[in-house]
Amino acid sequence: MTPGKAAETAAETAPETSPEPTPEPTPEPARATTPATTSETTRPARRRLSVDRRREELMAAALELFSTRDAEDVSIDDVASAAGASRALVYHYFGGKQELYVAALRSAAEQLESRLRPHGGGRPLDELASGLSRYFDFVEEHAAGFAALLRGGPANRSGEVGEIVDGVRRRLFRLIQKQMGVEDPSPVLRTTLRSWIASVETAGLDWLEYRDIERSTLEKLLVDHMIALLGVAAAHDGDVARLLELLA
Numbered sequence: 001m002t003p004g005k006a007a008e009t010a011a012e013t014a015p016e017t018s019p020e021p022t023p024e025p026t027p028e029p030a031r032a033t034t035p036a037t038t039s040e041t042t043r044p045a046r047r048r049l050s051v052d053r054r055r056e057e058l059m060a061a062a063l064e065l066f067s068t069r070d071a072e073d074v075s076i077d078d079v080a081s082a083a084g085a086s087r088a089l090v091y092h093y094f095g096g097k098q099e100l101y102v103a104a105l106r107s108a109a110e111q112l113e114s115r116l117r118p119h120g121g122g123r124p125l126d127e128l129a130s131g132l133s134r135y136f137d138f139v140e141e142h143a144a145g146f147a148a149l150l151r152g153g154p155a156n157r158s159g160e161v162g163e164i165v166d167g168v169r170r171r172l173f174r175l176i177q178k179q180m181g182v183e184d185p186s187p188v189l190r191t192t193l194r195s196w197i198a199s200v201e202t203a204g205l206d207w208l209e210y211r212d213i214e215r216s217t218l219e220k221l222l223v224d225h226m227i228a229l230l231g232v233a234a235a236h237d238g239d240v241a242r243l244l245e246l247l248a
Contacts, residue, residue, distance in 0.1 A: 105149055145206075147208060
């Protein structure tokens with residue numbers, strides 16, 4: 001066998017060897033992502049509002065809270081969270097919780113008083129019914145403001161807050177005086193009218209809580225309540241008796 005033939009035979013009988021595989025690149029471990037910690041993830045996105053509009057939103061949020069909880073149980077953080085604002089912003093506009101509380105109640109009182117402006121031109125009892133209807137318009141449309149304004153009763157009112165609440169009552173008292181054509185009410189009539197105003201406030205709060213009586217029925221009931229109170233007062237005061245005759 002020639003040397004060339006021997007080499008060829010050796011090549012044919014040698015075992016085949018596979019080429020070494022190319023190692024695949026090792027993938028880099030995925031980097032952990034850190035959740036965003038911006039303010040957008042912790043509270044609703046803020047909108048650009050005018051100063052007056054922002055104040056109104058903060059007061060509306062505060063009234064919602066004050067309508068169901070005592071003022072001392074509501075914090076600035078609670079108001080900020082409810083309004084989708086920062087704590088610093090609430091302090092910027094109001095200085096502190098007491099200032100916010102007073103401002104919110106004053107806003108509610110001004111809105112209610114604006115509804116009580118007399119229209120005039122009708123019979124006294126018709127005017128009384130019309131005034132009651134506007135009063136309950138406010139109760140229904142601004143339930144939180146009404147409840148916050150009256151919640152707690154006179155025993156818990158003092159200082160500016162007491163003045164705000166009493167101011168609404170005085171305006172309602174003067175409105176009734178004007179509707180009845182009374183310049184200087186006697187002690188009996190004054191007591192009667194103030195008792196009726198207290199009944200209207202209580203009826204408003206009760207209606208908001210239960211709403212199990214038609215609003216129109218409640219308003220008529222309160223007008224009849226006024227007539228009944230005047231009837232009782234007339235037995236003790238001749239001036240009230242004459243007034244009742246004029247109203248009949």
